[in-house]
């Protein structure tokens with residue numbers, strides 16, 4: 001126990017590697033390790049260069065918000081405190097597919113590479129379409145300004161509409 | 165609300181800072197929104213509550229049926245099946261037999277415990293998609309009892325509710341994203357170097373110079389060494405050419421502990437009042453846990469001491485997962501002990517059995533092995549050491565692991581305790597019911613996977629990126645927020661090992677091995693030793 005206490009006494013400030021988290025848009029543990037091994041630090045996103053994003057929520061409402069390049073659509077939902085039920089349950093760690101979003105054809109083509117791991121999780125998404133992606137894997141860039149992302153209906157919605 | 169306040173304070177003091185804090189509140193908001201908290205009793209076969217009968221149901225006379233109406237084996241025949249005919253080791257086969265007899269959803273009784281089995285891909289999807297914010301797998305009372313007795317914390321496997329959610333939120337930010345796990349690529353690769361050397365050494369000791377008997381022994385050591393390299397940031401030496409006797413003894417003891425642990429898992433199923441009559445299972449259960457905890461504490465403490473002295477010398481502290489957890493202090497040291505212990509428990513046998521099955525399947529299907537070898541040669545050649553990055557260009561390797569886990573899902577079934585009343589497959593399932601998700605049945609169902617008994621890794625290969633594979637039938641790591649936290653670590657360990665084995669050797673079944681069947685011993689494991697020949701590839 002003495003050991004633990006001793007460690008606790010030492011303030012965080014004496015540790016050299018805290019800075020990367022503040023710097024990167026989506027800080028990750030991987031970046032921390034690579035950062036300390038290769039001494040590279042993520043670059044500060046330019047806050048002025050905002051990208052406009054329109055979400056169409058399940059009820060058909062359009063919500064327009066702004067995000068920074070480099071941020072994922074899940075980051076935007078969290079930062080803007082958007083109330084989309086059950087969205088992003090695994091916090092962007094590719095375990096849930098609740099961040100499923102549907103895009104227009106032309107936007108979909110501009111969204112960047114899709115990894116195998118994302119495809120696997122996407123296969124498990126409810127209401128999958130040909131232009132579906134996982135919101136936590138789609139990162140904003142200036143060229144995506146004005147994109148529209150539709151939140152698919154949830155399992156619960158489907159059941160309700162079947163019933164009534 | 166006090167829990168919420170406590171959590172918010174923890175968040176402020178940790179250095180994830182503002183964003184993380186928001187994320188936590190976001191999750192907490194959901195937690196409080198949903199009706200997940202509460203106590204879970206043993207489900208009773210009650211009549212249907214009015215509120216779940218919707219008006220259309222009533223007019224169409226499609227009332228959900230009650231649990232009493234659900235088919236299933238009788239209590240006596242079930243007891244006979246399991247205790248007399250050793251059903252426990254054939255639990256995976258019984259799953260299939262019962263689903264053929266009683267349908268996609270059926271009930272069984274184990275003493276006072278009612279279990280509703282779900283053996284249909286779409287129903288499994290329905291259950292997992294409807295999950296709340298802190299799903300519960302099974303009753304973990306015996307685990308909790310041990311922790312309370314020894315004043316130890318729970319870890320991810322055993323924790324529930326808000327404790328679970330808090331630890332899960334920390335750990336998933338560290339080891340769930342593929343790109344975070346990719347940083348362990350070099351560490352794992354070094355362990356693979358040792359595995360290959362060990363294969364060469366072991367086969368040279370055999371009479372024909374090529375055979376390794378009981379390959380799982382070797383993969384057990386590989387998985388142990390691999391997970392230790394990541395969790396403890398140190399090497400144990402399980403794969404050394406010349407293992408010191410004491411390390412060897414240690415590995416043997418650990419081996420025994422893992423295997424006796426599985427048997428003693430049933431200790432939890434024996435009611436507490438029977439303990440004075442049958443004290444042994446509970447004692448063994450506690451002994452096993454003591455051993456597991458001791459092992460983890462030694463390694464965590466060692467690193468903690470190193471960090472402390474580095475800090476005292478004013479040096480910058482660098483390291484991997486354990487260092488990060490110890491320094492970031494998002495979890496207490498007790499919580500770190502518990503989580504590392506549970507991850508070790510969950511990460512060794514699972515990975516080694518899967519590697520054993522994968523090599524066995526390769527050996528039994530030389531044509532498939534040839535195809536995979538061709539892919540590896542095309543992408544890497546015979547010498548280039550693969551990294552995590554390379555795996556995306558090796559779809560056949562990924563397919564091999566997926567197909568292995570489809571045919572031999574290490575966890576043939578999984579559990580969920582329902583946290584709300586629900587209607588499933590036309591039946592009303594009250595809150596607090598233990599569900600058994602029958603993954604073994606769904607992954608060997610011809611409807612989900614045509615010619616399901618055939619080993620065909622190529623069924624997992626996409627022709628193009630918009631090619632969709634409906635794979636809810638085979639989810640060997642589970643799905644959703646309570647799914648396996650070690651999935652990406654396990655995949656990395658398995659992919660890198662298999663790639664290198666395929667680069668170096670032609671794997672064949674030894675004449676000593678015939679058809680090896682699976683048996684359930686806690687996990688789905690090889691029912692007989694798998695003996696393989698490793699023959700050098702001509703370069």
Ligand code: HEM
Nearest residue numbers: 320321507510511514515575640641642646647648650654
């Ligand atoms: C082939 C390898 C593996 C397989 C097939 C596997 C499978 C699973 C499954 C099916 C679950 C239950 C998920 C659910 O209830 O939805 C699980 C949970 C878990 N696994 Fe794994 N696992 C493997 C390797 C690992 C490794 C290497 C680790 C260690 C890092 C690990 C750590 C865990 C933990 C801690 C849990 C409990 C998670 C929680 O309740 O939050 N597993 N695993």
Ligand code: FES
Nearest residue numbers: 088090092097136
């Ligand atoms: S948030 Fe879970 S996969 Fe995107």
